[in-house]
Amino acid sequence: MRKRKKESRLVAWLNRLKLKQKLGIMQICCVILPLLLTDSVVAAVIMHAERQENLQEMSNIADSVEYTIMSYSAQLVTLMQDIYKNREVNEFISSTYTSPLDYYNRHFSFAQVSLFTLLMNNNDCNVVIYTDAEGIVNGGNFQRLEKAEGENWYQTFRGQDKKILLFADFAKVNWENRRTISFIRHMDYLASGDRGAVLRLEWDYSNILRAIVNSKYASTVYVCEGDRILFSNEGRGGIYVPFETLPASTAAKAGVHKTIRMLDNSWDIYIMSQRNVAYEAMRKNMPLFCLLIFFNIFLPFALMNLINRSFTERLQDLEAVLRKVKKDELYQLPEISGSDEISLLMRTYNEMAGRMNNLIQNEYKNRLKRQEQDIARQKAELLALHSQINPHFLFNALESIRMHSVIKKEYETADMVEKLAVMQRQNVTWGNDYVTIEDEMNFVKAYLELQKYRFGDRLCYEISAPGECGQFRIPRLTLVTFVENACVHGMEKKEAACWVFVRVSQDGENLILEVEDTGHGMTEEKCRRLAGEMNEASIEILKDSRRVGMLNAALRLKLFLDGQVGFEMDSETGVGTLVTIRIPLKAARRKRCLQAGGGGEGVC
Known part of the structure; x- marks a missing residue:
């Protein structure tokens, strides 16, 4: 039972909607939403595949960077082990030399007969052995141990109980500061000397940085020790610039993070995603997306729009015709196309409207015509009686x-x-209630002459109606109403002499009637309100207004000219008021009665 009530409410709600709205709801719910859902699933699958591809690409970059660093590191570790275990090197650094010349001769002989050249002069690193052996002279690959005692790397190495140390620093080397990364270990293979010797293999930093940059990875790469950036391919300084710090927020945005073990140290490789996955997915699958958009959105939308128009446009035409129905006539549809149910309905309506119009013409209009004739005869009889008295x-x-x-x-x-x-x-x-403008002007002149007995020399007037202007017809007592308003409301509040101008002229396609006074005037707001009331004059406004005379004249002009008249007012307090009446000449000529006369005169 409840289900039936819900269904009936839904049907009632749908019945209140227009057909165009119903078709729109059906298009959205049955076409657009399912297609959007399907396209969203397809787009999500493509985006996921693109995201996985991007992640795999960044993982490959991380592996490549790791291989570059680890392979270089492995070569240095192997070299370090070879030097560490080389007996000739250990005997050379543990020997005692009586003089610098003795050291030089022994060094020359050592270089000729040993693997010194191969082990010590490696192009991938700088090898230096610091020893406390007596007689050692600083120079080349051998240095006295006290020379290293002030260096950061040596202090760090001495402070840790480690055989081998990987140390990165920005320090002075050969009178200039630069980035250094070194392997450091004790040369205690023969365990000679009080403090022993220290082997330091300094990496070729520029070579590794160049290898990472020249790989031209699609993503930004950071190789960090803690938060210190050791290597980067985005141009974070060179060998002579201090190491920069990687913000934690940047590290958190890395697409791939990989940690590699360098002896006892941990280095982090961060690969930053530089690609817009959504954009890349759109770019790679643009043909597919275009097909989906065309077949799933544009094509269904176009078809539904055509079907919608097929229904709604013809029904709207039928609705428009029904809204135009008058009491005495039914409009017919001018053109009917198609052969479906709506076309049948439109043709049936035309047949019904034709029959109804014939019935109205034959019965209703004939009866109305007889009634109008009876009324006209009664008016004529009444007019005859009036004329007699x-x-x-x-x-x-x-x-x-x-x-x-x-x-x-x-x-x-x-x-x-x-x-x-x-x-x-x-x-x-x-x-007749209508007179020529010439007769109205005579009436105005008589009225103003009477007013001169009241106002004396304070009243001056000028009347002008040249040419054929005086032969046009207007309702009786129209102009004199505005003249009376100018005298009463304009002059009574002003002590100085005032002029009243009554002018009739032609301006292009309009007949212009003007009544102007130099009296007291009125405020702009009041002037605008009166002009609006005259242009919108009706019986209802006339009942509620205090200025009956002007509105009465305006309403009679509108009724006489079938609404083809406009009123304008311009007034300024203390200066005067101008009322302008514009009548299209076509409308005025239709009402004109051919008479002779016209002219103008002025009196002060």
Whole structure:
């Protein structure tokens, strides 16, 4: 039971997903993840093989370095043993010489008849025997023992109870400091002398270093005694540079670590891995990786993408058509391709939409047309009734007051009443709600003349509507609303004289209506907010706004011009305000009623 509930929840969750998402989940879970897992296993196997190959290569380098050092060391140990056991050498260093000349003659004879040349003059090392025999003269391969007593190697050798010592040091040899590695042992084969003699075989350090460097190993090699680097192929100084120390962190990163025994000493060989195993594996197996990526990623992805598009694109087209459904019309799909179930569904929808459209056209639209005709007839009857009760008596009364003022020689009052009559006649005229800009300008002029009686010389105005601009039509009382706003809100708070400019002009493809005042102005934030409200004017905004007049005019312009109008405001506190209305000429010409007139005038 629980299993069925879980399955039903999963099915419900899948039903909430779009087809494109379902196909994406199927592609990831059934194609991409298994292929990635397979490729990861193959890559891991290749990486492991490459790692083992790299380890074997480093082990071979360690063996090669070990062989180089051990073979050289074995030769020196053999030479040392031969010198140690040579009776003629032991007798020579244990003899007593009466004078330097006696020593020289004996040394010359010794060199002629013994193996001295073979044993002592070896090219792989420098052989020196230090002895306490009386009469020995320092020089060549034989030195007096007291000459060695101040050396580090001799002090170390004397301090240890060893027959043979391997000693590495950076010390002065022949007036210069250099690296030295030596075998040292007692020459006590015949056990003569109080202190005996000491044999020292100094390695040819440069020869060994050269052999390691010239091998051109692919990895860095360190041969260390403790943490002191004896040999390296990375150029860690030469024979005349002190031994360096290998950091423990570097030693810990070695790919191969091998310890070799040199007599009683332990030397460590560190082989550092210089190769990026992952990079090497990729480089060596690049064709294989390319094939895996192509067949396991790109090819399945391309096929799944094509299948996805085959499903989703056509379903999206069907969804888009369904979203465009109106109350009185169903859109049909323009093109249908394929012969699968989705194509059948699309064709069936087109057939259904065609039948529904025919039904709507024959029944619904015909009934709607009859209703519109009935409404138009009722409006015409109502308009006829209104025209019959047009308040002519009001205009007659105003004319009587004007004539009475003229008789009384109250010309200013008569002029005011005349302008009021003009405004009232336009305001109550029945019929069309739209007038030409020329008529609107006359209304604006009458309004401003009335305002001059209020503001006196503080109000100056200029009206301009040249050429055919005056013949375009706009909603009644549009411009005068912005002019009234300029007078009331712009001039009332300013004591100085103010100008009001009302301009109509053409700018390229636009009809420009401007109302500008030099009054009090407003802040930038308030100006930007008002411009936004006018451009977004609607019944809802009009209900919530305090500036009903300007928004009402803006909304009526938008309704009249089918939204093809833009409003701009520019204002600065203490300087004034400019309201600009932009109407595309194409939209204005559609609404124009051909009339004659136009022009402009200025009054101060």
